Amino acid sequence: MELDPKNDGKLLNMENDEIRMIFSAFNYVPSFALRATMLLGIPDILAMSKEPMTAENIVQRLPCKNPAAAAGYLKRIMDILIVPGIYSRSLVSTADGKSHEAAYGLTPVSRLLVKDDVQFTLRPIALLHSNQFFSVGFQHLHESLLEDRSPMEMAFGKTFYELHAERPEISSVFQDAMTCYSKYWMNVIVHEYDGFKNTKTLVDVGGGEGESINHLVAAYPHIHGINFDLPDVIKNAPPIPGVDHVGGNFFQSIPSGDTIFLKMVLHNNGDEECLMILKSCYEALPERRGKVVIGEHVLDDDSTDDDVQFLNTLDLIMLSVFLKGRERSFEAYKVLLTSCGFLDCKLVKLSRGVTLIEAYKH
Numbered sequence: 001m002e003l004d005p006k007n008d009g010k011l012l013n014m015e016n017d018e019i020r021m022i023f024s025a026f027n028y029v030p031s032f033a034l035r036a037t038m039l040l041g042i043p044d045i046l047a048m049s050k051e052p053m054t055a056e057n058i059v060q061r062l063p064c065k066n067p068a069a070a071a072g073y074l075k076r077i078m079d080i081l082i083v084p085g086i087y088s089r090s091l092v093s094t095a096d097g098k099s100h101e102a103a104y105g106l107t108p109v110s111r112l113l114v115k116d117d118v119q120f121t122l123r124p125i126a127l128l129h130s131n132q133f134f135s136v137g138f139q140h141l142h143e144s145l146l147e148d149r150s151p152m153e154m155a156f157g158k159t160f161y162e163l164h165a166e167r168p169e170i171s172s173v174f175q176d177a178m179t180c181y182s183k184y185w186m187n188v189i190v191h192e193y194d195g196f197k198n199t200k201t202l203v204d205v206g207g208g209e210g211e212s213i214n215h216l217v218a219a220y221p222h223i224h225g226i227n228f229d230l231p232d233v234i235k236n237a238p239p240i241p242g243v244d245h246v247g248g249n250f251f252q253s254i255p256s257g258d259t260i261f262l263k264m265v266l267h268n269n270g271d272e273e274c275l276m277i278l279k280s281c282y283e284a285l286p287e288r289r290g291k292v293v294i295g296e297h298v299l300d301d302d303s304t305d306d307d308v309q310f311l312n313t314l315d316l317i318m319l320s321v322f323l324k325g326r327e328r329s330f331e332a333y334k335v336l337l338t339s340c341g342f343l344d345c346k347l348v349k350l351s352r353g354v355t356l357i358e359a360y361k362h
């Protein structure tokens with residue numbers, strides 16, 4: 001093999017194609033390291049401390065059989081989460097003052113993983129995506145091309161929603177993550193978007209256990225809310241003042257309202273299914289200014305390479321779970337909406353990566 005002159009003998013030179021290739025196959029490691037720190041409650045331990053903590057101090061708060069060894073393991077877990085910006089590392093003096101040792105702290109990213117921070121924790125989302133349920137599905141990604149079945153279905157022999165009905169532990173991890181996603185998005189939506197202020201009856205289609213509509217009805221108490229989802233999901237939904245829970249199938253029909261909210265539902269579905277759902281929405285809206293508000297991550301002409309990489313990753317997760325589910329650009333959503341008769345499609349970009357699409361039935 002001829003040596004490339006840029007491979008100048010430094011093994012760990014990231015310009016070295018061999019190292020880059022091997023490193024790209026290691027991509028799952030930070031995700032599992034992050035999961036380990038969450039399961040150990042490291043973000044919570046660090047949040048309770050005013051100062052960065054050494055690994056030795058952290059393990060004192062854990063029921064470790066061998067604390068000295070555990071501190072060593074923990075350093076190695078924490079160290080690969082420094083460059084991605086998940087935890088911070090600084091040097092502090094050792095107890096004898098003779099040298100320095102590493103101390104770890106939270107960054108704005110890991111602050112979002114603190115369990116008891118009910119307003120802002122994103123821990124359930126990180127727990128869902130680092131769950132073996134997803135990684136087992138991804139082992140079958142290549143076969144999905146050959147068999148035209150979702151990797152998840154190939155792994156478990158069931159579709160995602162069949163699996164939910166049978167495996168309550170998977171369903172609860174998923175619902176916790178959806179509830180968490182809703183808290184994050186709805187917090188932005190109720191503060192920055194005033195498009196629900198004239199709504200009388202709002203139907204949240206595929207609304208899960210009602211987290212999103214709960215926020216909207218609390219912000220606009222004049223709204224009558226209808227939370228619509230599969231009967232198996234609705235049976236676990238808690239009572240919410242001002243909201244009726246209705247079970248059903250959005251491919252058949254959905255309850256009537258003057259505004260329909262569809263958050264993170266269309267990306268679970270292929271174009272044909274989206275057209276069926278949007279037609280059900282169209283039917284459920286009144287003739288004059290009935291409105292659909294879609295909440296999805298979308299790409300547009302201003303998207304950066306990082307935005308595209310994030311959306312492409314989410315897109316592959318949709319493929320892995322639902323096969324036909326996919327992420328779309330604003331233009332692609334516009335095509336779906338206009339072919340169902342919707343007009344005046346508008347992209348509304350809010351802060352923290354939250355995007356909405358509005359469209360009207362005239």
Ligand SMILES: C[S@@+](CC[C@H](N)C(=O)[O-])C[C@H]1O[C@@H](n2cnc3c(N)ncnc32)[C@H](O)[C@@H]1O
Nearest residue numbers: 178182206207208229230233248249250263264
């Ligand atoms: C990704 S979740 C989004 C939940 C919620 N909108 C949110 O943003 O957190 C998709 C929702 O669609 C519901 N769903 C799937 N198929 C459905 C169907 N045929 N009819 C009604 N709801 C359905 C699921 O149960 C799930 O709650």
